[in-house]
Amino acid sequence: MRFITATALAALIAAPALAQGWKDDYQVVKFGILSSENEKDRLMRNEPLRAYLEETLGVSVEIFTAGNYDGVIQAMAANQIEVARLGSSAYAAAYTATDGNIIPTLTSVAKDGSTGYYSVVLTRCDSGIKNLEDAKGKIHAFADPDSTSGYAVPYFNMVEREGFKPEEHFKSVVFSGSHEAGVTGVVNGTFDTAATYQDNDVSGIYQRMEDKGMIEPGLICKIWESPEITSGPWTFNGNLPADMIEEVTAAIESFPKNDPEGYKLYSSFNPEDANPENGFVRVDHDRYQWIVDMRDWIKDHRRSGS
Structure with missing residues (x-):
């Protein structure tokens, strides 16, 4: 009887540790965010989500940033x-870099149920440039x-739909380093045009x-818009435990409902936007295979010089 009691007691003592599951191995969870805007603002926007995940999951949560997209991709x-x-293209790059060992689970959804956004090319309104031909x-x-x-979709469309290769059409083609830097460069006259994104005409980077x-309102005008692009996913390292992926995914999914004010900051809510982001929906890799194929096309096209 004493033996049974001791065994039961040992099981009771061990139970809390066993109940932690994946949290025993991952007491700190790090999530990466891309460099579409300056570091101060992206950290500020993502802080409500970080704090919510930390409270909901019961583990420490840290934000990882890098100076460019590749820094986050290589960290993954x-x-x-x-x-x-x-983003969709960064996901495709990470998919290639990990030989497919990543798992997308969620993307953003707007009020009307749409899950896309658009690439746009911008110029100064007083530049005299009205379209890509003028540029x-x-x-x-x-x-x-x-x-x-900011690159894959506009480059592909310029070649395949607009009928020109950017390196030949423009005087010079550069990488600004981030979406904000591209817009700032246009405003300051460093660049004549720049590629970036918007959800609609009242919500986007500029x-x-x-x-x-x-920047001052009214300086920037749009001269080109792409077909709709699928919004990029929350993506997990494929080496993680399945229950961890599901639990973190569910926590992110619950964020808009359980912390609406924090979500407004995270999603850059604009009260003038009739179709704002209002949450997340589940996705899988099939949603992004066309982006992987497009990146392969760009690599082949640039390699061949055609």
Whole structure:
């Protein structure tokens, strides 16, 4: 009887530790965010989510940032971070870098149920440039080689739909390093045009910069817009336990409902936007295979010089 009692007591003592599951091995969870805006603002926007995840999951949660998109992608490939919010093209790059060993689970959804956004090319309203043809012989800035809206989609569409190769059409083609840097370069006259993104005509990178007082309203005009792009996913390292992936995914999914004010900051809510982001929906890799294929096309196209 004494033996049974001791065994039962040992089981009771061990039970709390066993109940922790994946948290025993992952007492700190790091999530990466891309460099579409300056570091201060992206940390500020993601802080409510970080704090919510920390409270909900019961583990420490840290934000990982890098100076460019590739820094986050390589951190994922090197198992330095557990999860990242990636753009579609950055997801495709990470998929290639990890030989497919990543798992997308969520993307953003707007009020009307749409899950997409658009690549746009911008110029100064007083530049005299009204379309891509007018921009011939000018200086054009893409955002980052791993940006969907800032590089992959506009480059692909310029060649396949607009009928010109950017390196030949423009006087010079550069990478600004981030979406905000591209817009700032256009405002300052460093670039004549720049590729970036927007959700609609009242919500996007340059509209956000206007709201933050970074640029004056009315200086920037859109001259080109892409077909709709699928929003990028929350992506997990494929080496993680399945129950961890599901629990963290569910926590992120619950964030908009359980902390609406924090979600407004995270999603850059604009009261003038009739179709704002209002949460997340589940996705899988099939949603992004076309982006992987498009990146392969770009690599082959640039390699061949055709």
